[in-house]
Amino acid sequence: MRELKITPIVKGTVIDHIPAGMGLKVLKVLGLDVQEIKYTVSLGIHVRSNKLGWKDILKIEERELKKSEVDKIALIAPGATISIIEKGEVKEKIKASLPKRAKGIMKCPNPNCISNTGEPVEHDFILVSEKPVKYRCKYCERMLEDVLKNII
């Protein structure tokens, strides 16, 4: 029998194969406020992985992820696998892949960009290269260099 490092969940989401050390960042962007939530979240830090050597793994009970959250995870933890668990079984498995358009999930670091001036628009980026990860702001057309730092 395979070993589940963290107690099985009946319903919820498992984010696996997070590059080791990025688990806390994933938790943070999901905005899971422990004062508020009514379900269990478990984070495995530095867990053995056959594929990655070491990885982080996050399990959230009772909660599904929104599209924008999956996109954010792809940006922070490329290659992570997201499994949706229902009745204790994996119902669906998504590989977090870099979104072609990143709308409302990263902010443009250029202070002179119109998207930072209180106009009624969301920050919007277009993927120009996957390796290395490069996004271009739809508005000021500047390349975003530090994806992690600019996630909203």
Add this chain to the structure above:
Amino acid sequence: MQDKDFIGKDIVSIRELSNEEIEHILQTAKKMVDIARGKRVVKPLEGKILGTAFFEPSTRTRLSFESAMLRLGGKCLGFSEATTTSVAKGETLADTVRMLASYSDVIVIRHKYEGAARLAAEFSDKPVINAGDGAGQHPTQTLLDLFTMKEKLGKLEDINVALIGDLKYGRTVHSLAHALAKFNANLYFVAPETLQMPDHIIGPLEEMGAKTQKFNALEEVIESCDVFYMTRIQRERFPDIQEYNKVAGIFRLDARMLERAKKHAIVMHPLPRVNEISPDVDATKHAMYFEQAFNGVPVRMALLLLLLGGEMDA
């Protein structure tokens, strides 16, 4: 490529125009020259209104757009200073643009923030032309530069173009370099070390197939260039006046230097110039900067005509 493919399009960034589209705009501009000079009177845009939103001051660009519209029989309205509009009261650009779009058929915008024209295009149901957004894009300047080169040299492919002066901060040269790279031009970047073309601009140019080279003196490229594209080096970029004077001297073009240039070589400048081109160049056949400034009119006429689907009778 046909005229009607342009109807309703926005002209925000040179990046989005294909070589074919650029060529079509330049061909249309060529047909506009006589009209721009007042030698022929036409009215393909009669009854149409150009709305000009100049949040930042401009003389050349604004007047050449207005001249272009008037020469085609259209009319203009708008503002040339943000302080006199509701923007001063805190209205968003999105709302100002919605308003202006409802009063006109095409909008020209200049703004201090980068990406303002893209945003305007999103909120306007009429075509938007970017007339400069901060340190960002200024596609009609690039088009008129290309037009001038094409007219004088007969082609854009494989020409040797030296971009000279402030290549670090100048948005004009960044857009122009990008456009020339699309046509596989050879680009010579001639600038003091501190104002050289940034690597993040050069990288993509080379990926597009341009051949680029850096130089730190004008002397080194005099004999090989087809185009000398001069730009102003700003005094403020240097810690002291001596340093500035030294640099300004090295990147200044005069008639004597041009004696060694190719016969057909042209000297261009987006203007206003300060002293990077000696006045004795004006009288040489190489001087093309005044004609270049005039070319802003036919090129902008071409855009207005194409975006509005105006029909020329003859």
